[in-house]
Amino acid sequence: MSDINIRRQHGKTRADARSSAEHMASELKEEFDLDYAWNGDVMRFKRPGLTGELSLDDSEVTLHIHLGFLLFALKPTIEREVHRFFDENFPT
Template structure:
């Protein structure tokens, strides 16, 4: 297993941060077939080989992903894609 952990300050209200996270999740669902559910301000998601959560508050957004063995080799590409999504939805 391999983990990807990303935390970023966002400068948005909690409602705006959650809306950005929802937009990001919808794109990831469409592109990578991720299933997700919100529990409070934490979005939990998974698909075969990937599981994790994205949490938002009024200051930060935090992403924790656990990659399965088959996706371990793709970790650098997945991490780049995640940073791109963060840059689009939570610019610093």
């Protein structure tokens, strides 16, 4: 099993950061059949073989993804895609 961890400064208001995270999650839901739900400023998500959470604060967004055994081989591809979504939604 494997994990992906990303932290990035967002430079947005908390509301704008949440809006960007929501946009990113809705695209991932459509593309990868990902289910997600918010609990305050933490979004938890899952699909078969993958769980994780994205948390927001006033200055930073943090993402943790846990890949199950079957998705472990796809870690480089998944990580590249996640960075692309972060670059689009939380540019530095």
